[in-house]
Amino acid sequence: MSNSNDRVNFGSRIGAILASAGSAVGLGNIWRFPYETGNHGGAAFILLYLVCILVMGLPIMIAEFSIGRHSRANTAGSYKALAPKSAWQGIGYMGVLAGFLILSFYSVVAGWTLEYTWQAVANNLTDKTPDEFATLFTTFSQDPWRPMLWMVVFMIMTHVIIIMGVKKGIEQSSKIMMPMLFVLILVLVGCSLSLPDAEKGLTFLFKPDFSKLNPDVFLGAMGQAFFSLSLGLGCLSTYASYFGKDTNLGKTAASVAVIDTMVAIMAGVIIFPAAFSVGISPDAGPSLLFITLPNVFQMAFADMPLLAYVLSIMFYILLALAAFTSTISMHEVVTAFVNEEWKVPRKRAAVYVTLGCITLGVLASLSFGPLNDFKILGLSIFDFLDSLTSKVMLPLGGMLISIFTGWKLEQRIVWDEISNGGKLKVPLFKLYVFILKYVAPIAIGLIFVNELGLF
Numbered sequence: 001m002s003n004s005n006d007r008v009n010f011g012s013r014i015g016a017i018l019a020s021a022g023s024a025v026g027l028g029n030i031w032r033f034p035y036e037t038g039n040h041g042g043a044a045f046i047l048l049y050l051v052c053i054l055v056m057g058l059p060i061m062i063a064e065f066s067i068g069r070h071s072r073a074n075t076a077g078s079y080k081a082l083a084p085k086s087a088w089q090g091i092g093y094m095g096v097l098a099g100f101l102i103l104s105f106y107s108v109v110a111g112w113t114l115e116y117t118w119q120a121v122a123n124n125l126t127d128k129t130p131d132e133f134a135t136l137f138t139t140f141s142q143d144p145w146r147p148m149l150w151m152v153v154f155m156i157m158t159h160v161i162i163i164m165g166v167k168k169g170i171e172q173s174s175k176i177m178m179p180m181l182f183v184l185i186l187v188l189v190g191c192s193l194s195l196p197d198a199e200k201g202l203t204f205l206f207k208p209d210f211s212k213l214n215p216d217v218f219l220g221a222m223g224q225a226f227f228s229l230s231l232g233l234g235c236l237s238t239y240a241s242y243f244g245k246d247t248n249l250g251k252t253a254a255s256v257a258v259i260d261t262m263v264a265i266m267a268g269v270i271i272f273p274a275a276f277s278v279g280i281s282p283d284a285g286p287s288l289l290f291i292t293l294p295n296v297f298q299m300a301f302a303d304m305p306l307l308a309y310v311l312s313i314m315f316y317i318l319l320a321l322a323a324f325t326s327t328i329s330m331h332e333v334v335t336a337f338v339n340e341e342w343k344v345p346r347k348r349a350a351v352y353v354t355l356g357c358i359t360l361g362v363l364a365s366l367s368f369g370p371l372n373d374f375k376i377l378g379l380s381i382f383d384f385l386d387s388l389t390s391k392v393m394l395p396l397g398g399m400l401i402s403i404f405t406g407w408k409l410e411q412r413i414v415w416d417e418i419s420n421g422g423k424l425k426v427p428l429f430k431l432y433v434f435i436l437k438y439v440a441p442i443a444i445g446l447i448f449v450n451e452l453g454l455f
Ligand code: TRP
Pocket: 023, 024, 025, 026, 027, 028, 029, 102, 226, 227, 228, 229, 230, 231, 232, 233, 235, 326, 327, 329, 330, 394
C-alpha cells in the first residue's frame, strides 16, 4: 500500500472497517440509545432514528470518508487542503471542539463502566433487589470522588493507546474486541427475551405510537443518529485519512452503519424487556442501563449464580472496551489536529488533550453530585455538554459536510474517492450526490427549524 505522504495506514481493509465500527459502536449504542428511546416514547423514535441513518447518516459517512482519505489530514487540515483560505475550515474547527467536548462527558460514563466491572468482580451485583441496584447506582454516581477517579483512569488508558499510534493501538484493539462484544450481546438478547414481561418491552420498542411524535423526538432521533455513527465532527474523516487506496468507501460505510444499528437495536432488546419485567421506568435517563442490566443477569440465571457472575464480568469488560474504541477515536481527532496544525509533537499533543478533557470531565462528573444544582440553560453540566454537541454541533457539522461535498468539492474528487479512481462500479452515484446536495441538508435544516417552533 503506497502513501501519498508519510502518514501511517491501517494495515488491511477489515482493519479499516473494524476501526471505524469500533469508533461508532460504543456507549452511544448500548447506554445512550436505550435511554433516549425511553425518554422519547419508544418505537416511533426508533423509526425516525432509522430514517435519519439512511438519509443523513450513511451519505454523510461516505462524504466524511471521501474528505479524509482524499486529503490525508486531520479534520481541520483536510478543509485547508480541499478549500484553501475559505470559511469551510470552520467545519474542521467546530469538529475538533465538539470532539473535545464529547470526550469530556463520555469519559465520565466510560468511567462508570469500570466501576461496574469492579463491582461485578467483587460479586456485588448479585443477590439484590431492583431497588437496591438503583440505590447502588445513585450512591455511586453522586459520590464526588469515585466516578471522577474512574474517569481519570479511563482517560489515561485512552492516552496510552493514542501514543502507541494508529496501527498498533487502534486497529489491533478493535479487531479483537468488536467480535467478542457482538457475541456476548447476542447471549444477553436471549437472556432478556426469557424474562417474564419481555413482551411489554418489545411492544414499547417495536410498536410505534405516533401520537408521541413532537419536535423534540425528531431532534433527539437525529442527534442520536449522528452520535451513534460518530458523524459530524470529522472523526470518521480522520480515520479515513489512514485508509488504504483500495478501501471501498461505500461498502465500508454500509457495513459500519449496519453493525452500529444492529448493536443499538439489540441493546434495546436487552434493556426494555428487563426494565418492564422489574418495573424500571423506561425514561429513567442516563442511569437506565446501569440500574436495569444487573437485574438481567440475576433473573435470567437465577439457578446458575456462577454463570451470572462470569457473564456479568465479561459484559462490563466488553462495554468498557466498546467505550474505549470510541474514546480513542475522539482523542485521535483532537490529537491529530493539535499535532498537525499546531505543530506540537504527537506525544505532547496527546498530553494536552488528555489534561484538557480530564479538567472538563471532572466538572461533568461532579454534575451528578455536588454540582447538581449548577445549571446552564436549565441543564446540568453533563446534560448541557451532551445536548449542545449531539443536538446542535453534530447535525450542524453534518449539514455543512453534506453541503461542502455536494456543492463545493469538485465532483471528480468525490467520484474518484467513491469509485477508487474508476475501479469500482457506483450505480447510485447520481442519487448519492442528489442526497448530499438537497435531501440531507434540507432534512437537517427542517428538524432544526421545527425544534425552534417556527412551523
Ligand atoms: N459513536 C460513539 C458511540 O456511539 C461515540 C463517538 C465516537 C462519537 N466518536 C464520535 C460521537 C464522534 C460523535 C462524533 O459511543
